[in-house]
Each structure stands twice: as C-alpha cells, then as structure tokens.
Amino acid sequence: MSTTTIILWIGTAIMTLGLLAFLGLTLKAPTENRSFFTITSLIALIAATAYFAMVTGYGSIVVGGRTFYFARYIDWVFTTPLLLLDLSLLALPTLSGNWNRIGTMIAADVYMIITGLVAGLINSNFKYVWFIASAIAFIVVLYNLLGYLFPLAAARGGEVKQLFNTLSILTAVLWICYPIVWLLGTEGIRLFSLPLEVGLFAILDILAKVGFGFVLLTSGVVLGR
Amino acid sequence: MSTTTIILWIGTAIMTLGLLAFLGLTLKAPTENRSFFTITSLIALIAATAYFAMVTGYGSIVVGGRTFYFARYIDWVFTTPLLLLDLSLLALPTLSGNWNRIGTMIAADVYMIITGLVAGLINSNFKYVWFIASAIAFIVVLYNLLGYLFPLAAARGGEVKQLFNTLSILTAVLWICYPIVWLLGTEGIRLFSLPLEVGLFAILDILAKVGFGFVLLTSGVVLGR
Amino acid sequence: MSTTTIILWIGTAIMTLGLLAFLGLTLKAPTENRSFFTITSLIALIAATAYFAMVTGYGSIVVGGRTFYFARYIDWVFTTPLLLLDLSLLALPTLSGNWNRIGTMIAADVYMIITGLVAGLINSNFKYVWFIASAIAFIVVLYNLLGYLFPLAAARGGEVKQLFNTLSILTAVLWICYPIVWLLGTEGIRLFSLPLEVGLFAILDILAKVGFGFVLLTSGVVLGR
Ligand SMILES: CC1=C(/C=C/C(C)=C/C=C/C(C)=C/C=O)C(C)(C)CCC1
Ligand SMILES: CC1=C(/C=C/C(C)=C/C=C/C(C)=C/C=O)C(C)(C)CCC1
Ligand SMILES: CC1=C(/C=C/C(C)=C/C=C/C(C)=C/C=O)C(C)(C)CCC1
Numbered sequence: 001m002s003t004t005t006i007i008l009w010i011g012t013a014i015m016t017l018g019l020l021a022f023l024g025l026t027l028k029a030p031t032e033n034r035s036f037f038t039i040t041s042l043i044a045l046i047a048a049t050a051y052f053a054m055v056t057g058y059g060s061i062v063v064g065g066r067t068f069y070f071a072r073y074i075d076w077v078f079t080t081p082l083l084l085l086d087l088s089l090l091a092l093p094t095l096s097g098n099w100n101r102i103g104t105m106i107a108a109d110v111y112m113i114i115t116g117l118v119a120g121l122i123n124s125n126f127k128y129v130w131f132i133a134s135a136i137a138f139i140v141v142l143y144n145l146l147g148y149l150f151p152l153a154a155a156r157g158g159e160v161k162q163l164f165n166t167l168s169i170l171t172a173v174l175w176i177c178y179p180i181v182w183l184l185g186t187e188g189i190r191l192f193s194l195p196l197e198v199g200l201f202a203i204l205d206i207l208a209k210v211g212f213g214f215v216l217l218t219s220g221v222v223l224g225r
Numbered sequence: 226m227s228t229t230t231i232i233l234w235i236g237t238a239i240m241t242l243g244l245l246a247f248l249g250l251t252l253k254a255p256t257e258n259r260s261f262f263t264i265t266s267l268i269a270l271i272a273a274t275a276y277f278a279m280v281t282g283y284g285s286i287v288v289g290g291r292t293f294y295f296a297r298y299i300d301w302v303f304t305t306p307l308l309l310l311d312l313s314l315l316a317l318p319t320l321s322g323n324w325n326r327i328g329t330m331i332a333a334d335v336y337m338i339i340t341g342l343v344a345g346l347i348n349s350n351f352k353y354v355w356f357i358a359s360a361i362a363f364i365v366v367l368y369n370l371l372g373y374l375f376p377l378a379a380a381r382g383g384e385v386k387q388l389f390n391t392l393s394i395l396t397a398v399l400w401i402c403y404p405i406v407w408l409l410g411t412e413g414i415r416l417f418s419l420p421l422e423v424g425l426f427a428i429l430d431i432l433a434k435v436g437f438g439f440v441l442l443t444s445g446v447v448l449g450r
Numbered sequence: 451m452s453t454t455t456i457i458l459w460i461g462t463a464i465m466t467l468g469l470l471a472f473l474g475l476t477l478k479a480p481t482e483n484r485s486f487f488t489i490t491s492l493i494a495l496i497a498a499t500a501y502f503a504m505v506t507g508y509g510s511i512v513v514g515g516r517t518f519y520f521a522r523y524i525d526w527v528f529t530t531p532l533l534l535l536d537l538s539l540l541a542l543p544t545l546s547g548n549w550n551r552i553g554t555m556i557a558a559d560v561y562m563i564i565t566g567l568v569a570g571l572i573n574s575n576f577k578y579v580w581f582i583a584s585a586i587a588f589i590v591v592l593y594n595l596l597g598y599l600f601p602l603a604a605a606r607g608g609e610v611k612q613l614f615n616t617l618s619i620l621t622a623v624l625w626i627c628y629p630i631v632w633l634l635g636t637e638g639i640r641l642f643s644l645p646l647e648v649g650l651f652a653i654l655d656i657l658a659k660v661g662f663g664f665v666l667l668t669s670g671v672v673l674g675r
Pocket of ligand 2: 308340403430
C-alpha cells in the first residue's frame, strides 16, 4: 500500500469511529439540543464516506497528469455549512430572525468551496484568480463568524460564551490552514508532494470535524448540565 | 422497439397522466391543504421527465459494458424527499418545531440515494460496501417514518390516523422492494435481465408515486371533507 | 480577441462593477431590508463568476461541433430563484405563510432551467420537447409572479405597489426574451451566430440582474425613505 492509501484508510477509520462516538453521545442528548448531535454525526458520516471513496479510487480523477481528489469538495460543500450551522445554533438558539446573516455566511461558504473546486481543476495560472475569489469568500465567512456570531454568543455569557470562544477560534485557526495547504500542495505551487498534502488535509479534517465534534458534544452546554 | 423502450414509454405515459390527474384534483383542493397537491404533482412531473429522458436515450450511460440509468437517481434524489415531506405534513401540520427529526430523515434519504448512485456506478465488489451504507441510511428513514411519524399521526386520530396508516405501510412495503430489485438486477448480482429490472422498477415507481398520490389526494383528509 | 471574447469580458466587467455598487449600497441599507442587498449582491457575484468562467474557457464544452456555454445554466439555476426571492420579499414581507406558492414558483423555475440545460445539450429534434417542458414551467413562473404576487404587492399600495409594478414588468419582458434568443440562436434553429447570441444574452443578463438590482436597491422602499 502506498503512503497515500494508508493515510486515507486512517482517515476513513477515524471518521467512522468519530461517527460511532457521536451516535453514542446522541443517546444521552437532551431533546432540545438534539440538533447539535444529529448535525455533527452527519458531518462525520459524510467525511467517512468521502474518505472511503478516495481510498477505493472513486473520489479522484487525473487532471493534466496529477491526481485530483474531487471528493473532498463534495464533502466540504456539505460539511462546512453544517459546521457553520452548529456554530450558529450555539450563538443563536432561534435562527428565524437572523436568516439574512446566516444565509450570507453559508452562501459565501458554498461559493468558497465551488470556486475552490474550479481552481483545483485548472492547470494554468488562471487557477489563482479562482483561488483569490475563494479566499475573499472565506474572509466573508470569517468576518461573519468572528465579527457577528462571536459577540452574540458572548452576550449569552457563561458557559455558552466560553464554548463558543473555544470552538470559533479552533475553527478559524484550522480553516485558515486549508488554503495554505492547498497553495503549497499539488493544486498550487507543488512544494508539497501528494502524500504530504493528503496527510495534512487528513489531520485538518480530523481536527475540524471529529475534534470539533468532541468539544461540542461533550460540553456542559449541549449536554444540558 | 425493444421491450425496455416499450416499458419506459408506458412509464412516461402513466406518470404524465398521473400529473394531469393531480393537477385536475388541485382545482378542488382546499387552500390550507394545497401543499399536498403541489408537492405530489411535482413528484409526478419529475418522474415523467426522468422516464422521458430514459426512453429517449439521455438518461443512461454505459458503465463497463452494461446500461446504467443514472436518471433514476436524479429523479429519486428529488422525489423521495418530497414523498417524505407529504407524509411529514400529514403527521405534523406544523413542521416548525420538528425540523430536527424531519431533517434527519431527509438527510438520511438523500444519503441513501447518493450512495446508491455510487454503488450503481461501480463494477467491482466494492459496490456492496456502498450498497450497505445506502441500506443503513434506508433503515434510518424507515425508523423515523414508522417509529417517529407513525405514533404522531396516530395521536391525531380518526381519518388522519387511518390515512397515515395506509400510506406509510404502502411506502414501507414498496420502498423495501427497491433495494431487492437493485440487488437482483443488473447493478447487483445480475439475476434479472435489464428489461425485467426496468419493468419492476416501473411498477414500483408507478405505485409509489401515482398510486400513493391518488390515495393521498382523493382522501377525505386533504379534500377537507 | 474574438468578438465573443470581448463581449464576455464586458459582461464580466459590468457584473463585477454591479457587484461593487451593490456592496456599496449595502452600507446604507436599513437593517430590516438588508436581505434585498445581500440577495442582489449574491446575484451579481454569481453572474460575474459565470462570465469569468465562460471567457477563460472553463464554462463551455463542445457538443456535436458547437460551443455550448453550460456555465449560463449554473448561473441561472441559482440567480433566477434569487431574483424571484427578491420579488417575493417585496410583495410579502413575511414569507412564512406563503411557502406553498413561493415554493411552487421556485420549483417551476428550477425545473425550467434544468430542462433548458438538457434541451441545450441535445442535438436532435428531441430538444424541442425539452424546450416545451421548460417553456410550460416558465408560464407557471410568470403566472405566479403576475397572477399571485402582483395583486398582493398592489394591495400593499403606495411606493411598494409602484416599485413592484416596475420590477415585475421589467422581469416579465426581459425573461420572455431568453427563450426567444435561445430558439433563434445556436441551441435552437441557428438563425443567430454564436457572437450575436452571446451578445444578446449579455444584454439581457445585465438588464435582468444589474439593471433590476439598481432599480430595487436605489428605491425609496428598500432604502426606507
Ligand atoms: C479559501 C480557499 C479554500 C478553503 C477551504 C476551506 C476553508 C476548507 C474547510 C474545510 C473544512 C473545515 C472541512 C471539514 O471540516 C480552498 C477550497 C482549500 C482553496 C481555495 C481557497
Ligand atoms: C436502500 C438502497 C436503495 C434504495 C432505494 C429506494 C428506497 C428508492 C425509493 C425510490 C422511490 C420511492 C421512488 C419514487 O417514488 C437503492 C438506491 C436502490 C440501492 C442501494 C440500497
Ligand atoms: C423558457 C426557456 C428558457 C428560459 C430561460 C429564462 C427565463 C432565463 C432567465 C434568466 C435570467 C433572468 C438570468 C439572469 O438574470 C431557456 C432555458 C432559455 C430555454 C428553454 C426554454
């Protein structure tokens, strides 16, 4: 087995274990907070499926001589909005009056992933224009997360404030690494080899999904203690 | 014309007639129940379109020597959530407080269709892993339908209870036949020939959409009598 | 540079300028009307991205010897529902009780674009069946816009009535030109050359998105004056 294959199997395994753990935690979830558990389980399920597709060869194509894992983008286009939904529900238990901001944040996020996918498919330097469009959308996401949801969560005070603090900083730091890995990896300037890139993305994916999920679902806030 | 072509034309015709009948019934629909009529008409419209695409050759591709009708999955990814929406609206006239359960059911359903599509595209035995993932999601759908919506509908009593009884059992029985036909047909172990598989799917599709629609839209419950 | 390329660059530029202008207008938007500004900016952003994709060669494929711009349909499948959402929010500040009609209108619109895409991909005369399906869905959209939303907006009276009048007639007139250009252009009977078709679609897109957006976002109604 190649290094890449081993990494992808480890990714599949950890996402699956994360999924099982989240499903286990769901059993003791208080009814009014079940959304966090179902959303986070869905995130792990989608990631486990995408990793399995990538390791068995159905999640990549060859573009201009390099292996391009398109399955990541299918994963991300669903899981990043779900992660933002988790954070939004934490800051704002009733989303109804706030669809404008949350809608903007999720639309920017989806735009970021789709333009990132186009960038990844292109071999000429035009890819950097798409990269920049994606990065601008990413800034809009971060701005809404840290500039809008953050103060709202802080205003709720106590444990919610603390938890949102941890999760939003974790999210901001991890998410910023994605475009960096992309840029240095095989989609960008090719400083990193494919196995290195796949390994770094796997670490990020595990922390941003399974790590994030554990912090959220074992917190006193959502367990209602 | 080949047998397959004849069957697909019959499917197109019946879905179209079902659509016209549902549109006709919409004219006497009470305003507060119009959603059932528009959702059910949309289901028939999508199916008629998919059958027409399949019969004219734009709904299939050849994968490893066999004809694979991908248009079914485009049909199903829209129509199965709409069927579940019909059932959810019947059990719970106000969905607002119940998005968590209904969201879970619909997410599991979409996951079932997408993993089923991947399974259908694969020629090696890895397809059975995808089949199993799809089947587990299907169990989640059935569990939410029969274990969660069913008692809620029963609690509403009278005609609603009776109608939901009929429709949910009809749905459970028919939907269970889909993975069986798939498994015995050309996507699975190839016991059935393509025309037989196409014929069985056509019967199931007609019963699960047009049959379901007639029972729902001619019932006293939605006609407000 | 070919004529087509020049036109597409102009389209990209105007959509981008429209986007910047709308973002600028958003700064003075009253909080309760911000949805109009974010939705309309999103429309311009998607169009600018689609034009950029088309002009750099990543938005078209060759089908049976002709250049087919599939990126238009990706643009339209997102932007036409967003335009209808703008109009719906104008006629009905609270959408909640009206999801049935608005859902029908948007479902018909998405069906119109998807069947239009299939029509555009086909080279045989079967394309006209898909064109007719798309056109019927278009009539459903127009019927809901003019027969349902129009009287509701009129009932709100005053400036809203006036603004909805202007915007819905602008929309109806411009949108009707799309199937005509399509039919006379390279997807249809090929009376128009590709550059002429691209130019006409560009004019329509600019008026239906940037023109529409300016009328809406500089109106007293949404600026709250
Ligand atoms: C800005 C940018 C990117 C950002 C990606 C991000 C932020 C991904 C986050 C993924 C997560 C969090 C996944 C699962 O948990 C790309 C598409 C790499 C490349 C183009 C520029
Ligand atoms: C579990 C499973 C499947 C289930 C499909 C179902 C349940 C389809 C229902 C379709 C309906 C009801 C259509 C229209 O009315 C597949 C994808 C065949 C194959 C993989 C395993
Ligand atoms: C009826 C019909 C069509 C209608 C297209 C329309 C109405 C497009 C509107 C686009 C707008 C308004 C874009 C951006 O502002 C097609 C697909 C051309 C061809 C098939 C028949």
